Each structure stands twice: as C-alpha cells, then as structure tokens.
Amino acid sequence: MERVGDTGFLQLQAESFRALDARQQALAYWLSQASIAIDPIAYDQFSQYGLRGKRLVEELVAHQSAIATDVFAKIRSYALLFWANRGNHNETTGQKFLPTFTYEELEQAALRAQAAGAFKSAYADLPALPDADAVKRELASLRPALFDPNVEPTMTAKTPPPGQDIIQASSNTFYRGVTLEDLKNFHEQFPLSSRVVKGADGTIREEVYRAGTPDGKIPPGLYATFLKRAIEYLEKARASADPAQAQVIADLIRFYQTGSPTDWLRFGASWVRNDATVDFANGFIEVYRDARAHKGSSQSFVTVTDRAVTNAMTKLAQNAGYFEQRAPWDDKYKRQDFKPPVVKAVEVLIETGDFHVSTIGDNLPNENEIHEMYGTKNFLLLGSSHAISAAGSGKMLQEFGASPDEITRGAKVGEQSQDLLTAMHEVIGHGSGKLSDRMTTGATAALKEYFSTLEEARADLMGLWNVWDPKLKELGLVTDQESVARTMYDDAARVTLTQLRRIPKGDIIEEDHQRNRQLIVNYIIDKTGAIERLADPARNGKWYIRVKDYAKMREGVGMLLKELMRIKAEGDYPAIKALVDRYGVRFDPAVRDQVVARYKALDLPTYWAGVNPELTARFDDKGAVAAVTIGYPRDAVKQYMAYGRMYAGRQAAVGGVK
Numbered sequence: 001m002e003r004v005g006d007t008g009f010l011q012l013q014a015e016s017f018r019a020l021d022a023r024q025q026a027l028a029y030w031l032s033q034a035s036i037a038i039d040p041i042a043y044d045q046f047s048q049y050g051l052r053g054k055r056l057v058e059e060l061v062a063h064q065s066a067i068a069t070d071v072f073a074k075i076r077s078y079a080l081l082f083w084a085n086r087g088n089h090n091e092t093t094g095q096k097f098l099p100t101f102t103y104e105e106l107e108q109a110a111l112r113a114q115a116a117g118a119f120k121s122a123y124a125d126l127p128a129l130p131d132a133d134a135v136k137r138e139l140a141s142l143r144p145a146l147f148d149p150n151v152e153p154t155m156t157a158k159t160p161p162p163g164q165d166i167i168q169a170s171s172n173t174f175y176r177g178v179t180l181e182d183l184k185n186f187h188e189q190f191p192l193s194s195r196v197v198k199g200a201d202g203t204i205r206e207e208v209y210r211a212g213t214p215d216g217k218i219p220p221g222l223y224a225t226f227l228k229r230a231i232e233y234l235e236k237a238r239a240s241a242d243p244a245q246a247q248v249i250a251d252l253i254r255f256y257q258t259g260s261p262t263d264w265l266r267f268g269a270s271w272v273r274n275d276a277t278v279d280f281a282n283g284f285i286e287v288y289r290d291a292r293a294h295k296g297s298s299q300s301f302v303t304v305t306d307r308a309v310t311n312a313m314t315k316l317a318q319n320a321g322y323f324e325q326r327a328p329w330d331d332k333y334k335r336q337d338f339k340p341p342v343v344k345a346v347e348v349l350i351e352t353g354d355f356h357v358s359t360i361g362d363n364l365p366n367e368n369e370i371h372e373m374y375g376t377k378n379f380l381l382l383g384s385s386h387a388i389s390a391a392g393s394g395k396m397l398q399e400f401g402a403s404p405d406e407i408t409r410g411a412k413v414g415e416q417s418q419d420l421l422t423a424m425h426e427v428i429g430h431g432s433g434k435l436s437d438r439m440t441t442g443a444t445a446a447l448k449e450y451f452s453t454l455e456e457a458r459a460d461l462m463g464l465w466n467v468w469d470p471k472l473k474e475l476g477l478v479t480d481q482e483s484v485a486r487t488m489y490d491d492a493a494r495v496t497l498t499q500l501r502r503i504p505k506g507d508i509i510e511e512d513h514q515r516n517r518q519l520i521v522n523y524i525i526d527k528t529g530a531i532e533r534l535a536d537p538a539r540n541g542k543w544y545i546r547v548k549d550y551a552k553m554r555e556g557v558g559m560l561l562k563e564l565m566r567i568k569a570e571g572d573y574p575a576i577k578a579l580v581d582r583y584g585v586r587f588d589p590a591v592r593d594q595v596v597a598r599y600k601a602l603d604l605p606t607y608w609a610g611v612n613p614e615l616t617a618r619f620d621d622k623g624a625v626a627a628v629t630i631g632y633p634r635d636a637v638k639q640y641m642a643y644g645r646m647y648a649g650r651q652a653a654v655g656g657v658k
C-alpha cells in the first residue's frame, strides 16, 4: 500500500467476515472496539515517553493544514513509523529510530498547530496543553527521547552496556527505579500484569494494571482509563455472544477489573476451550519484551475462522491414521490413537497493541497450567501470511526461480501449495509417530539442542511425502495435484538459497527452521542427486537450485523421514548430531553474499506493518448495532488517527456513526 524507509504497509483483508450472520458481525465489531481501547497501553509499556509522543504526532497530523508542506511530509512519515511500531523503537529489532525533521522544524510545526487548535483537549490521562508556552515545555521535555540516539536506545536490552543491568538498560516501563538486585528478594503478586516501582523512601511495590471492581473493593490501578473503556466494549460484545463465549468474555472483564493471576488463569481455561467463529485474544500476553520475561505486553486481535481451510485441516486430522499407516518408517513407530491439535485457519479483522502482522501463527495461551489440562489453541493467520507473501514473493520468485516453468507454476499455485504444506506440517506432521517403549526420558531430553531441528524437519517431510497421495484429491484438498506437489518441492529446494539473506554474518546456521530446511536439501542432494545447485554462466554466474527429478526427490524425502523417525523414537543423539552437523549447519558465505546483494536489488521492505480492515457500524435509535460493513480504505494514516480519536476529546466511537 505504502512504504516508509524499510517498512511496507499492507492492507489486510478478511472476506470471511461477509459470511457471518448479523449477531456475529455485531460481536466482531464490539470485540474490535475493545482491541482499539487497549491499543495505547503498549506505547506506554515500551517507553515512558510513548503516549506523549503518540499524542504529539496525532495532534500534528490532525492539524496538517497549519504546517509547511515539506515539513509535514517528514512528520507524516515519522508518525507512520511511530504508529506501526507503537513508539519510536523498531518492534522487530528493539532499536530506536530518529525523525528526519529537526527540533526547530518540529517546534515551529507544533506551535502553528497549537494556534490552529491542537492540544486543546486532554488525551486519555494527559492534560491539555492550553497555550504556546505549555507546548514549548512539552517539546523541550520530549526532545531527548525523540532526538537523542543515546537516550533509551533499546526497548529490551538482553546484553546491557557496562554498569547497567538488563532492566535498567531497557526503555520499557515494566520496572521503574529498580535494579535486578532489588528484585531478588521481592515476591511479585502480579508477575504478568504489574509494573514494579521503587518509591522515594526505597520501598518496592507493584502498580497493578487494572480497572478496579464496580463495588470499589478493588481500586483502579495503572491503565484503568484504557481498561475501563475496553470493559465497556467487552460488555457489549458479551451481549452479542453465544452463552459459552459470553462466559469467556465475562472472565476477561473480571481479569481486567482485578489484574489477578487467578482470574487470568480462569479466563485462559475458558478461552482455550471455546472455538467460536469470531474469536479473539486480548490481554497482557507475551513476555518477551521484558528482558526478565515476566511482564506481559498488552496485545489483541480479533479473527474470523476461514471455513474452507479449517475444514481442510479437519479432514486431514480425521484421516491422520491413514497417513500414519503410509508413513515410510517402521511399523513399530506408528501410533494407533490420534489426538490431532486444534488448528484454526483465520483471517484477521484487527490487530492492536503489541500484536503485529509479521506474526503468521500463534499458539495460546502461554500458561503451562492450562496446557496440561486443556491443551492450546493454534491460530494460523492466513490473511497475514498471504498479504506478506503477495507483497514480496512475486519479485523473489522472478529473481531466484531456476526455470521459466518453475516461475509460472509458482506464481499460479504457490499460495495453495504453501497453505497445504502448513496444514500438513501442523496436523499430520508434528502429531505423528510413536516413541520406542525403551525410551524413558522423552525425545526432547534425549536429543537436546538438535530436537527442534529434527522435529521441524520431520513435520515438513510429512508434508513433502504425502503431497502426492491420491487421498488429498479424494478429500478435495487439491485440484491440480501435480503442479502443487512440484511447486512444494521447488520451494523446499529454493528456500535454502533465499533464506541465506537472513544470515548476514558468518557461515553457520543457528536457527532451527533454517537448519531443518538445509538438512533436507543437502541430504537429498548427497543421497539421490535429485536436486542440483548451479551458478549459471548464462545469467551472470547467479546461483540457482533446481529439482532435476521429482520422483527421486520423493525417495530422498522418504529415506530421511524414516531415519528421523527412528532417531526420535530411539533418542539417538549421536545420529542426529552427525546428520545435522554434516548437512544442516554450514553454508558458503560467497553464495550468501550474492543472495544478499540480489535481494537488496529487489528493494523489498524489511519490515511489515498491517493496516486492518475497517468495520463500520450503523446503530438503531436504541443504540444497538443495526448493521456492520467491512471495507479496505487502504489509508494507514486515516486508520491510526481514527484509533487515536477514541481517547482524544469527546469524539464518536471509532468507525461508529450515531
């Protein structure tokens, strides 16, 4: 849709929304409003200046006409990055980014905007800036945070500079004034949902994220303004939900009132057992922004189940026994009973807070207590993966495809082939196989640092092995099976070349998925010769990977799959170590350098930001939702500004027309 520096903005689509009934559409609307309500919290969690920066850029954009055109263009670009990352730290790298305008340009723009009416009302808990002096003071106080690269350089610092620990060196606000040392003897009562602060008197306490209970027994805490608003919308969502999901939403409301870990677990337990068509996540969820890995980031999404793909996965799951029987490994490692995972293919209606379009799959909740009793819910965010690959894969395929055939076929069935591989990987891949009775420790403990590489390779290989099976056609999961299968093999080979762009230094692969892919291809080259690497003299010596013989490649897939299952079942550590060290770890840095240069020449964005579909509600005269429509305005600024208005002055609800 739009590009700012290294970041590409993508319009997400969710056509499944149109198939929902009126009640589900109203539910989706109110859940989305609750997502918007918590969005500002992440800005404050990532930096103590985050919300003030957000207010600043939004007031400037709202008073665009008062600002010189050339300066406004720079402010607009900065605002887009600020919104996309929920502050001025890149959400992927955690590194701070700086504006292209100067402080003087900013000040002049802000004063002109102020004269034209900006900053006149409060923004959430931030007071209005009533006159030019107040605006000047605010800018001077924000100056280091916005312009000085040495102030708050990193959101989450796992390798802090000398003299600072991991929480002092991080810009996030999960801890204020405390050191790691201080925390040694401090027992948190709200580990996931509180900020730990040291008072002037040296005492340490928790500021709990909570709205407070209506009876006043539990007082409001940090973020009460946002959580109260979220609760208002959740109440409306609850009224539109079926009884089981209404209970889930009621449990979340209770958690937002109290902030209590017990209430969070109760919510998680009811949430994971509910598989509604309009589903959501909303809470303090992932802990990786906290270098200490305790505090949850505020994040939310609302999704609609993609029935066609989810049905395909259900069909695969129902036939898991069929595929197990035809697996190429020894019968003694074949299981008789199946408990395939619950996987939902979904389209995203909205992502807010610390939830970003680059997440294309999510497995929740995180709490072990809940996994053990009820398992997990797996979301495949197809809308996001399709949008990202549509924006880049065409150019990638043109550049790295080995033959015109491969390129034409990939353009036609590439997405279908990827979705099918993902489904088989998750549904009949990871769940398959049985450990030897002699194994007592479990495969993870036995295979240690090689376990993940083995397990990811095994799941991929189950897809590659079964893609030719006539059962898939019988189940209606593929139409042009030959093309889809060939494309899946082409992709599996080519990715070992293209993935090198993500390893800019050295000649060693560390990441498990990257290792698994390279293991598969190098093993097959060595054992069967079905794939070849070539530097094509006719094309400037560019490197390509070509599948020469698909049937032979499938033989190689079967051989490796059989061996990996044996290794897993027997916990044969020396065998997996030998395989991975030989085939999966090293690469030629000269080839990598060429790949990096070719990728750079394609000029594709490094980072992606998602622009959500827009839900617009029409209300009846009693204030109830009469109809909801979905649209794709392809206007990132408009969307972020609409979200921001929920807390600016007394504007109408976002997307709502009263």
Ligand SMILES: [Zn+2]
Binding pocket: 425, 430, 455, 456, 459
């Ligand atoms: Zn996997």
